[in-house]
Amino acid sequence: MKKYYFILVGLILFINCAYSQAQNRNAIWCFGDSAGIDFNVPSNPQPYFSAMRSRGTAVSICDTLGQLLFYAHTGDTSNNGTNTRGNILNSNHQLMENGDSIIGISWYQEMVIVPFPDDGSKYYLFTQDNTINYGFYYSVIDLSLNNGLGKVILKNQQLLNIRMADCLTAIKHANGRDWWVYSTPSDGVINVKPFYTYLITPSGIYLDSLQSIGEPTGGGFIEFRWNKQGTKMAYVNYSGLIQVFDYDRCTGLLSNPITLDTMRPSSPLPGYVTGEFSANGRYLYVSSNILNSYIHQFDLINLPTSFTRDTIWTTTFPVNTAGDLKRGPDDKIYLSSAYIDSMNNWNFPYPDSAYNIYNMNLSVINEPDSAFPACNFTPYSFYLGGKRTYWGLPNNPNYDMGVVAGSPCDTLTVGLSPSPGDPSPSGESGAIMQSWYNPAWNLIHVNASQLKGRAGIIRLLDVSGRTLFEKKMDSIHGGYYTSEIYMNAFSSGIYFVQLITDKEQVARKVMK
Numbered sequence: 048m049k050k051y052y053f054i055l056v057g058l059i060l061f062i063n064c065a066y067s068q069a070q071n072r073n074a075i076w077c078f079g080d081s082a083g084i085d086f087n088v089p090s091n092p093q094p095y096f097s098a099m100r101s102r103g104t105a106v107s108i109c110d111t112l113g114q115l116l117f118y119a120h121t122g123d124t125s126n127n128g129t130n131t132r133g134n135i136l137n138s139n140h141q142l143m144e145n146g147d148s149i150i151g152i153s154w155y156q157e158m159v160i161v162p163f164p165d166d167g168s169k170y171y172l173f174t175q176d177n178t179i180n181y182g183f184y185y186s187v188i189d190l191s192l193n194n195g196l197g198k199v200i201l202k203n204q205q206l207l208n209i210r211m212a213d214c215l216t217a218i219k220h221a222n223g224r225d226w227w228v229y230s231t232p233s234d235g236v237i238n239v240k241p242f243y244t245y246l247i248t249p250s251g252i253y254l255d256s257l258q259s260i261g262e263p264t265g266g267g268f269i270e271f272r273w274n275k276q277g278t279k280m281a282y283v284n285y286s287g288l289i290q291v292f293d294y295d296r297c298t299g300l301l302s303n304p305i306t307l308d309t310m311r312p313s314s315p316l317p318g319y320v321t322g323e324f325s326a327n328g329r330y331l332y333v334s335s336n337i338l339n340s341y342i343h344q345f346d347l348i349n350l351p352t353s354f355t356r357d358t359i360w361t362t363t364f365p366v367n368t369a370g371d372l373k374r375g376p377d378d379k380i381y382l383s384s385a386y387i388d389s390m391n392n393w394n395f396p397y398p399d400s401a402y403n404i405y406n407m408n409l410s411v412i413n414e415p416d417s418a419f420p421a422c423n424f425t426p427y428s429f430y431l432g433g434k435r436t437y438w439g440l441p442n443n444p445n446y447d448m449g450v451v452a453g454s455p456c457d458t459l460t461v462g463l464s465p466s467p468g469d470p471s472p473s474g475e476s477g478a479i480m481q482s483w484y485n486p487a488w489n490l491i492h493v494n495a496s497q498l499k500g501r502a503g504i505i506r507l508l509d510v511s512g513r514t515l516f517e518k519k520m521d522s523i524h525g526g527y528y529t530s531e532i533y534m535n536a537f538s539s540g541i542y543f544v545q546l547i548t549d550k551e552q553v554a555r556k557v558m559k
Contacts, residue, residue, distance in 0.1 A: 072446035073376055074113035077120075078105040079383070080397060082434035084409075087113040089377040094432030098140035102385065102395045102437035104133070104157040108170065108446060111513065116190060117143060117197055119158055119172060121151030133158065135172065135188065137196040143188070145199040150174045150184045154213040155321075155371065156270055156442050161217050164224045165249035173228055174203075175211040177267050183207035183215075183230055183243070185252065206252070207232075207243070214269035216444065218277060220246070221296035222457065223450030223541075227255075233267030244299050261304040264288040274324040275374070277448055281331055283322040289333060291347065297456040305351050307331070320438070323372040323380050325415035330422070332359075332372050332380055332412060340369035342382065342412075344419050357419040359412075360426060365405050370438030372412075380412040381429065385437045397435055406435040452541055452558060478526075482544040482555040484534070491532040491557050493544055498526045500548030507532050508543045520546065534559055 075095055077083040079102075083095030099105060099120050107118035121133040135146030151157040151174050163169040168191040175183045187201035212233035217226055226247040246255040261282065268285035273294070280301060282290045289308040292301040308317070318337030324330070331345040342360040362368065370383035386406040387394045397406065408427040415422055450457050480495040493505065501523055507516040515537065520528055532544065537559065545554040 071111060071113035071376070072109045073443050074109045075107055075115045075118075076105075076375075076441045076443070077107045077115075077118040078440050079431075079436035080406075080434060082431045082436050084375070084381075084429075084431075086376040089375075092375065092377060092429075094430065094434065096432065096434060098136055100396065101439065103153055103155040103439040104151060105439055105441045106158045106160050106172070106443055107441055108160045108162070108443070114138070117170075117188065119146075119149065119160070121149070121153065121157045121174070133174065135186075135199060137193075139196060141196075143197050143199060144193055145202060146188075148203075149186060150176050150180050150182075150203050152176050152178050152180075154178070154268070155439050156213050156215045159215050159217045159228065159442055159444060161226045161228060161247055161444075162446065163249075164226065164247060171247065171252075173215060173217070175213075175215055175230060177211050177213055177233060181208060181210045183211055206245070206254075210267070212267040212269045214271050215442070216271040216273070218273050218294075218296065218444055219446075219448040220299075220456065221451035221454045223448075224249075227296070227299045229271060231269070233269075242301060246299065255299055258301060260301050261290050261292070262288060262306060262309060264309070270321040270371075272322050272324060273445070274328040275326050275378075275445070276328055277445075277451070279324065279328060281322040281324065283319045283333055285316060285319055287317045287319065289319060289322065289331075289345075291331065291350065296451055297454045303351070307345055307354060307356070318367075320369060321371045321373075323374050323415075325380070326374065326378040327416045330415060330418075332415065334369040334372050334382060336367045336369040338366050339363050340367070340384075342369065342372075342424065344422060346418060359419045359422060359424050360410075362426070368405060370436075371440040373440040374415070378415070380415045381440065382410040382412070383436045383438055383440050384408075384410065384427070386435075395437065402433075402435065406437075407431055407433065409436060450541055457541075478546070478551060478553045480544075480546060480553045480555050482557050484557050484559050489534050491534060491542075491544060491559075493528070493530045493532065493546075495528045495546055495553065496526055498523055498528055498546065498548060498553070499550035503546060503548035505530055505532075506545040506547070507537075508545060509540070515542075520548070523548070 074086045077097035077099045083097045085093045085095040101120035104121040115138050119135040133149035133151040135143045137143045158174050161171040170188045172186045183206045184203050189200045190197040192198040209232050212231050215230045217228045228245040241257050241259045244256040246253045264284045266286040270283045272281045277296050280292045280294045290304045293303040318335045320334045322333045333343045335341045340362050344357045344359050346355040365386050368384045374380050404427050409429040410426040411428050413423040478498045482493045503520040539559050542557050
């Protein structure tokens, strides 16, 4: 009995480990001058070395086990005015086939990766440029080619031909399969803020809406950030506007803008660089870098009636040092910093002599869910292993965001065939299946009748269609089948139970 007990415990631990790593597509960041972070052990992130060289836009994506698939960056304008465009690099840190000359130049949110909703080997790379190649573009990467190293099979396909602001972002649809992609145009002076909303489905890319909301403001240097729950979006503009919107992942619409700060184009600008929400969504952190650099903490607990603001960090050197804020998989918030020794010294690329505490480390807000000073900001505390950072951090969305349970869009059984048990238009029906979660016993009951076939398998899948558990259906008698799935190894969420016989398939959704 002890032998079987230890085998069972080991199996549960293995399933738990596999499940915990499954939500890990943002585990590796690549940015700056060949810098990066490996978050595969969230409690102990490690420096990661890449082949990237970019002062700004960076994107990366891993598989569900946290192994890097590919990454990309935009180029930069060197002192002689040469446009180097952007590149896509494979998991061997080499230029992907046809991955050169991607639209983009030198800004910070010019790229975002979106997985195909219905094809695990293909990915969209959306890009834009608000300096030379005006417009909004996409490329397609196929990782089934070149032995998994991938190839760009479609490049720089234009969706819009107008000047765009530097604010490209994406968030998963409430159905847990499709995606929303957002950007906004800019005339370089006053941005009137219509939000271009694209819907990405298995059928393709669609311009879903053009929504005008919020205050107009100057300039085209903007960052969008979503809270972890996907219910709020922060809009931060270098010219001085900070707003927070309510967000509906089902419709893709923003609403109820609340202004935290506004400053019409003037001199000097406040220089707001980026914002990032704490994991619980209560606090919004904003960086700024006009000469002196600051990190501000906004407490949003009393919105819309009031909020508080604290400055948690100020520095006068290096000048203009504060860059992107980004929440990591460990829920800490990381700050990038660029090194400039004077206002007249352009820093990209860094000279070989420019290695110092300012560009070889990230700063960290260790407890961002806490009010200042308990948020525990530690400047220049995460060592990048000898590599260097500029202002940018990866513009990665939350690839593993799930469905919004109970929403009008919670209608998909991802990766499953339609259930034969659903009544047909003629009134006929096939297999009848029931499945429900029993919290007292922490298991799923499964009952089916009118099943066709004598043999089959029963599976438990998550919302991405990944199989978490499988066993043989060894007792189908007269079309009847009953079983239980023990859920001790799985956290709360939405699952799908699938029965597959030699004659048919049937599936049902279950919430634990």
